[in-house]
Amino acid sequence: MSHLGKDRGVIQHYLQARSELDAPGSPFATTTIEIHGVPTKVFAAAPPHMRFLWEMSAAHADKDYLVYEDERYTYGEIHKQVRVLAAYLVAQGVGRHDRVAVSMRNYPEWVVAYWATVSVGAALVGMNAWWTPSEMEYALKDSEPKVLIVDGERLERLVQITDAPAMHLVVARHKGSVPTGAVSWADALSGTDPGSLPNIEIEPEDDATIFYTSGTTGFPKGAQLTNRGSVSNILNIAAMTGATALAEQKAIEAGDMPAPPPKPVTPAAFMAPTPFFHVTACNCILHPATLTGAKVVMMYKWDAGRALELIEREGITNFSGVPTMGRELLMHPDWSKRDTSTLQGMGGGGSALQPDLVHKIAGALKQGQPSTGYGMTETCGIITANSSRLYLERPESCGPLVPTLEGKLVDEDGNDLPRDPNTVGILCVRGAIIIKGYLNRPEANAETIKDGWLNTGDVARIDEDGFVYIVDRAKDMVIRGGENVYCSEVEAAIYNHEAIAEAAVFGVPDERLGEEVAAVLVLRPGSSLTEEELRSHLAVTLAKHKIPSRVWFRNEPIPRNATGKFLKRELRKELIGE
16 A cells, blocks of 8 residues: 555655664664674664663662652662662672562562663563463573562462572562561662672673563563663664654654644653563663653552543653553543643553554644554564654554664565565564574574564565554464463463363454453363353463453364364454454
């Protein structure tokens, strides 16, 4: 589908802006270097590692940094905590190439643990706070952290693990006593401020984080996000934001769009409504906010009414969550009662913003515009970005590729497809933000990353201006409220029940969450099973968001194609008409 209409002027200004920002001498100029034998597009002047960026933020010492409900901490206060915890971690034997696991809600302690860990050259293992004890056990054995930092809720699950690996345990936000051999967060931070971080050398290709992605065949895979990839994602976000702003300035000067009313100068304040154990909140909110000296506002749990209260109280300028959250904010009865005038950007990732929501956000914000980012754990953050006037012109697109990525389309056999606006294929990307690989998974690495090219598993097309459109998902996956749920993982858990003969899991539309998990089941002859019994069975091994909310029992075998695969699209059409 070609775009040759009214938006061409704005698009041309954007392409020109990107060209200027990528020119030699620009802070966002790129070059190609060889990493592990692969030609890789990188920023020429990128800082070497995340610790470097953290140390830069010390210049904001007197500014508010973290706000959690009614608690408030300045950059200076958090820098002191990070120095003390970093020294404590080193005393526990943590150093370069080691790992520190964190399992908790979005508490300030998560952020302190993050910066302390990356500052001593170790990798932070971000554990999903919704995991069951068996999922926690798997990740701990897979990542082998020297230290585990948990909150009280996660501690209750941890003690149910009978075969946990040896590690030092630090417990935060817990009212009871800590287990024998463990220490409280307060004790871990009771040491004297050393005044500086430990002197440890860190390389760009060292792991910064291990984030687990839902597994296609059972347990999740630990993606190794490097320091280079994490730093590059921050610069990609800055470059995309800068290019959009420069394009609009050029369009105004050329008379291609009217000048907006002047915006009041408002201190930057980011709301982090999604979990830090995902790249959306950690790499795409916490990182850029920290680099720019912005305030980061957290909540105990998502609640649209409370979020609106905090937006008003804290003067939130940037709201980035899953689309469900944006829609709930706009639909909440308090939207018209609260002062949201400081919001300059509202959007996020996790799943696509529906085109109607793009325009609803644009109409609702007094000083801001909608935005989106399409990305993956495997790309340390965003692959594309679309915002402001560009997004309004092409709301079906997730935007152009970020500066440090090359992109191409391939067929199901991995063959390159021609670059044509009407060509549809599986999107593959290569560049500085691609993960090093999956921890302890050489087979998965070989399947997903070939010659540096990451197979995203998403079916897409790319128009003549480089704007990407996600058409479908090649992977058998449900995106529920921004959480990836692999159908095969849920099916494997269902098949563990002796009453099951056949099980097919797929996604069904949900107005609030985007998609919900559904299952069609065929029971063995003479067996019986209720929905309640199924959910009780699954709750032992699956996190709550993976358990099917809709279940159909079927007397006949599930229809299959010639190769024996279930025809899930036909099932969905038969059951819900889509």
